[in-house]
Amino acid sequence: MAEKSAVGFIGIGIMGFHMARRLAEAGFPVSAWNRTRKKATALERFGVRIADDASDAAKGAGAIIVMVSDGPASDAVIFGTEGDDGVLAAMDDGATLVVMSSIPMATAAAQGRAAKDNGLRYLDAPVSGGEPGARDGTMTIMAGGDQDAFQDLQPVFSVMGRSTHVGPAGTGSLAKLANQVIVGNTIQTVAEALLLAQSGGADPDAVITALQGGFADSPILQNHGRRMIAGNFEPGGRCAIQLKDTRTAVELAHAHDLELPVTSLVQQAYESLVEQGRGDLDHNAVWLELRRRNGLETD
């Protein structure tokens, strides 16, 4: 794909809006489509063409980016539904299908095979960084699939953030799952260390400050750790989502005959929080669960 070739963008949610806007502002000809057309029309003032349907957005584009809610929604857009042929049938030969939604690894692998069978290139390239990352072009993009396509798409990805190719189709989603596992387990770890410190008479907030810059330091310690000590469980990332991701990781591990002991234990903590109706709290609420299990007040 030559630089500044046309991009089709499907799925104009909070993040998709900023991603499509940044591409248009960088000089890419962008055609956008969204199931609810109204959300897409705000892109017109950035020079984005609003497509009539997903197939229309795909035609003539070197890359089609899909940023819809989940795996089934991406399948519907790609393979079509009643009365809609889907983008796969509409794409130019040799064009690249880029699914940036967070989808199951198996969904990504199947989409990758279908794209190949249709003479297309494929990348699953989920992101982290949230709305600020999408707005400022500082997202982390984890890409699996065709390595040549990944190289060719650098001008596109670089507008949105920092991208890394991690393996074949599906491994972008897998890398994001690894990300979520580390986040959840580290929150639990920080909760245990801070509870120990607090119970022994240390000021846990001062302990967080003391550990800053050392081997024990992390964004989780500074962000989630400080907020749990302060009793702030406003999301951020919700327990229900953390449970879903952790469960997916443990199930995938089991499919590979793997036991991940700490991850399984952390899954139990999130299961318990969701069962208690705390699924909408920030995932740093394992602090509350750890205190509850130890018979301590939970604020």
Next chain:
Amino acid sequence: MAEKSAVGFIGIGIMGFHMARRLAEAGFPVSAWNRTRKKATALERFGVRIADDASDAAKGAGAIIVMVSDGPASDAVIFGTEGDDGVLAAMDDGATLVVMSSIPMATAAAQGRAAKDNGLRYLDAPVSGGEPGARDGTMTIMAGGDQDAFQDLQPVFSVMGRSTHVGPAGTGSLAKLANQVIVGNTIQTVAEALLLAQSGGADPDAVITALQGGFADSPILQNHGRRMIAGNFEPGGRCAIQLKDTRTAVELAHAHDLELPVTSLVQQAYESLVEQGRGDLDHNAVWLELRRRNGLETD
């Protein structure tokens, strides 16, 4: 304590040497003593006076820093042994005893009480950062004890690194224990996430690169994670030490009627490694243990 008042320094090991050297180079009058005198004499060319015994190093000093191997060694220096009265008896009224060795919390608390009973001030101020931190003055200093003494000692601490006061005597050691808990648990967490990624066909080294700068990132991911993937288990921090610290943390938690589920699980991993004779490997060897438990090759 006024700036540049005399400092007694007891325990000239690898780290103590650099700490005493930096103090002398910063203009503090330093008297050093080491059980093996020869190790201390190399400090003379930096203007350090070599004391005849621990009491001699303590006399006339505003602060006495103890940097010996462990809790019992610090007790011996402070309270004396056969034929040696110890520094407590030799210190000037109102001087500050600063134990920078890593010692048990209960040892620090008892030393703090004894110091107070003798009209002295006390800080337990263990460090992290290893030899490079001691050499370059970039150590993390976690201090428990008399807050006024901590403030007065800022000119001394700032020569050695960044210091934070975290609570009463003993909590410096407790903060260091929290540090070790986070390090050990995070290594296990990183091992589980990378094994999941690798088993699903992702390049684990590329996954580490992909996660750089995001919420899942940490010095442990970048350092211990990369080395475990490369099959590099050269210490660094040894499994035997990580087991000792993790066991101490779990026992302390039990003394407070606390269960720390992930920390206890990580303790089991290090128990197993030490039982297998792998105690001298780097603590990132939980990667090997995780693979072994899952019936995979262990390189």
